[in-house]
Amino acid sequence: MARQIIKINVKTTQTTLEKAKADILAIGLYSKGAKQALINKLDTALAGEITRLKKIGDFKGEKGTCAILYTRKKIAAERVLLLGLGEKQNATADTFRCAASKAALEAVKINAKTLAVYLHDEAKIDLENLAQAVAEGIHFGGYKYDEFVTQQEDKRAANLSAAVIDSNQRAMKKLTAGVKVGQIVGQAQNFARTLCNRPGNVLYPAKLAAIAKKIASSVPSLNCTVLDEKKMAAKKMNAFLAVAAGAMNKPRMIILKYTPRSAKNKTPVALVGKAITFDSGGISLKPSADMHEMKMDMTGGAAVLMTMEVIAKLKLPVCVYGIICAAENKPDGASTLPGDIVTTYSGKTVEILNTDAEGRLVLADGIHHAKVLKCKTIVDIATLTGACIGALGKHKAGLLTNNEKLAGSLEKASAQSGEPLWRLPCTEEYADEIKGKISDLKNIGSKYGGASTGAAFLEQFAKPVTWAHLDIAPKMNASQPMTKYTQPGSVGFGVRLLSSFIMNLS
């Protein structure tokens, strides 16, 4: 890699808006329903510049909008960035996360090195949660994937140092606690993005396994075991191996174990992630348009890896296993053929009718391994189907489960983390579609409802354990309106969501 990605650090500083020293001071303004006395005080110090911007119509405080003004030494900060929060009554933690993201995005655009952030004026949300969201947002928006850019024409800064500011000591305490968590989650999410953004020739299963080992060794109480293709063959993980049959880069099952003595749950939770480091479709080759994006078909696995790091760093009292199914799907003389029948790790046989429906094959063995490890709750996460994008667009990921309680827990984590989920059905009709004719199961259903038949397939391996499937294909990379808040490419979807889910269990 030619260079380091911008290093982002978020802390808290006790100071006033007028005294905060930074290249940019980012402040949040509501469009309606707020008095914002401190912002008015700042406006006075700036000789009414904010009022003027509003008056000429350049800034109305609407959500997702921003405007910059230059302070000409009237206050300590060089520039003030106004960020619209929309109506005060509608503001949620995600409103502040998005505004913080936009602040960092703009800061990086103008090569700022320091950013002071004051978004929580008059906020009605618990300050600790809000500060976590703001720190996560700063990481999210400040991220830029440019490891391989050697022509450094942009002369961007190596670091972005951000501070959430407040003059009140009591507020400081809560803000600091929240920022500490947000810093850990935000960093983890950005590294998940880097893993996904790295091309297939740089990041392949063995590389991912080495990175997982390194992460585990750097965090106390996180353990990492890697099964190579020989160990997987010894365990008869034939569905998993079938996917990787045509690849020079051999598959790896990466198993992360976090079982602290303080754990409240005796039966562990499993997070199982699909990490196809490149998905060409195999013999059922994909069309070439946008095929390069398939380097991100490992988003679920990256989310599991980085969530495990978050859990361990925060020392959460919960037993969790992270199982990452890493393989490359390529056409070759040794590739699995459409029509091949394999006996999975569970003993069930599967007729592989389409080699591009490979995620469910690696996950079938991964999910079965979670059962072998005696996990009583399994959540799998995968960029599984284009059909899920067909159903939901690029705005929400699919949540498929037949357990109402688990659905509720994941929906709660989704609301907290700002990583949107939408429930899709996973009922018997779909399971009927993947019943085999000359085998127990087949790996595809009919033409329609692919997100649901994909989930129904996975459920056959999870049963009778409590299980949910997250089809995150819609959120593999940034699309509108997310590109308002962050750079294109991977968004590391799932790290915040799964971290919140596990935090809620502790």
Ligand SMILES: [Zn+2]
């Ligand atoms: Zn595929």
